[in-house]
Amino acid sequence: MEMRQIRYFATIAREGNISRAAKKLGISQPALSKQLGELEACLGQTLFERGARTVKLTDKGEVFRKRAEEILSLVDCTVREVSCGKSKLSGRITIGAAETFGFALVASALRDLNRKNPAVSFQIVSGNGEDLAERVQKGTLDLAVLIGPGRLDGCDTLSLGVYHSLGLVLPKDDPLAKKKGIQPKDLPGRPLLMPRRMRISAEIAGWAGYDYAKLNVVGTFNLLYNAAHAVAEGVGAAVSIDGLVPEMLARRLVFRPFAPEIYSEAYLAWKDNAELTPAAAELVRLLRGRVKECADINDFTKRESKGKENAK
Incomplete structure (x- = not known):
């Protein structure tokens, strides 16, 4: 099995049509069909049900699609880590995001990171906490913004100070x-x-x-x-x-x-003991500073309010 075959399979699964997938990949339809056949022969499983104009994943194909996406995400992440220059930040940060207005803090840090490092891009993956937690634990997300009464096991975390x-x-x-x-x-x-x-x-x-x-x-x-x-x-x-x-x-x-x-509590999580890409590590550093600034402002506001009450 070759990595290109996994990419070909994932593209066909997304497009639902071999002709469209071939066009997107820049190869001929017969060549793509041949690669798919070789992949199925290697696995000993039929991955698609072929129709007149569309293809549909079989049960085994659904299982392989999920794993293929994880494999490709890890490969892309590894390439970004190795390719990052020493002097300038580059690459893409993949961030999972549960529904929380605490993400505004992450967004402001992303803005500043991107302005100083235009070669850094990011992908925001919205979803529920359970799916995002699984992906960050497997390493297919660099970071994830999660919500819960407790913190995620097997991950380093940073409170965003939002409840x-x-x-x-x-x-x-x-x-x-x-x-x-x-x-x-x-x-x-x-x-x-x-x-x-x-x-x-x-x-x-x-x-x-x-x-x-x-x-x-x-x-x-x-x-x-x-x-x-x-x-x-x-x-x-x-x-x-x-x-x-x-x-x-x-x-x-x-x-x-x-x-x-x-x-x-809304908090940021990343895989425990995993070395973040330089870009992701810089984002975490910026967020730590933002969270501290917000905490200091809140403390100052509380002291000011208490002082005014005492003055009365």
């Missing part, structure tokens, strides 16, 4: 929307949409004081944007952190925190 309240996204005309906080007694029997992320069931059960199985979970989601439309159409209330209701639905939906409150 979210967990609660419900509800239609404005829902009776619970009139409450300041959602209590454990409010959940049983109510249709719920649950985020597909790590430890959410344990978080809810620990807060509610009853078994998670008592909840009527009608669906799950990985990002709130589309789930919010389901909430607006009356499918159910969505368990979410604050600050994520899409602006276009702000007139129809509200967020109400759980009471007592559950807080989740």
Whole structure:
């Protein structure tokens, strides 16, 4: 098996058509079909179901696609690490991002890094915490912005100093929307949409004081944007952190925190004991400085406010 065959396979899987994949790769269709046949012969498996105009991954093909993407990501990352110059930063940083306004801090650091080092580019991969955590642990992401009550095992982490309240996204005309906080007694029997992320069931059960199985979970989601439309159409209330209701639905939906409150922390994670690329390491350095600046400003504001209160 050759690396080019894996790249060819991944391109065919993305395009869903051998002719389009061949055009994108800059080779002839017969040559690409031959390479695919050799790959399948090497694996002893049929990776695609051939149709008249399209190809569809088989079950084994789906498994191979996932692993192929991980292999190619690791190879590209390794090439970037080796190719980085000693005096100037270059290469691409791959950053996973869960839904959190804490990413604004990362974005500002990326802006400054790119202005000083125009040869550095970045790829932002949005997703839910569970998928991103797996990818950063495997090394297919350089960094990931995650949310949780605890930190990710097997990773170095940096708190972004941003905390979210967990609660419900509800239609404005829902009776619970009139409450300041959602209590454990409010959940049983109510249709719920649950985020597909790590430890959410344990978080809810620990807060509610009853078994998670008592909840009527009608669906799950990985990002709130589309789930919010389901909430607006009356499918159910969505368990979410604050600050994520899409602006276009702000007139129809509200967020109400759980009471007592559950807080989740936004933090940056990267694989433990892994040597970051120079560009990724510089981004982490910039972020450490940003987080410290924000903490110092918050401390100063608190002292000023306390001083004014004492003066009264």
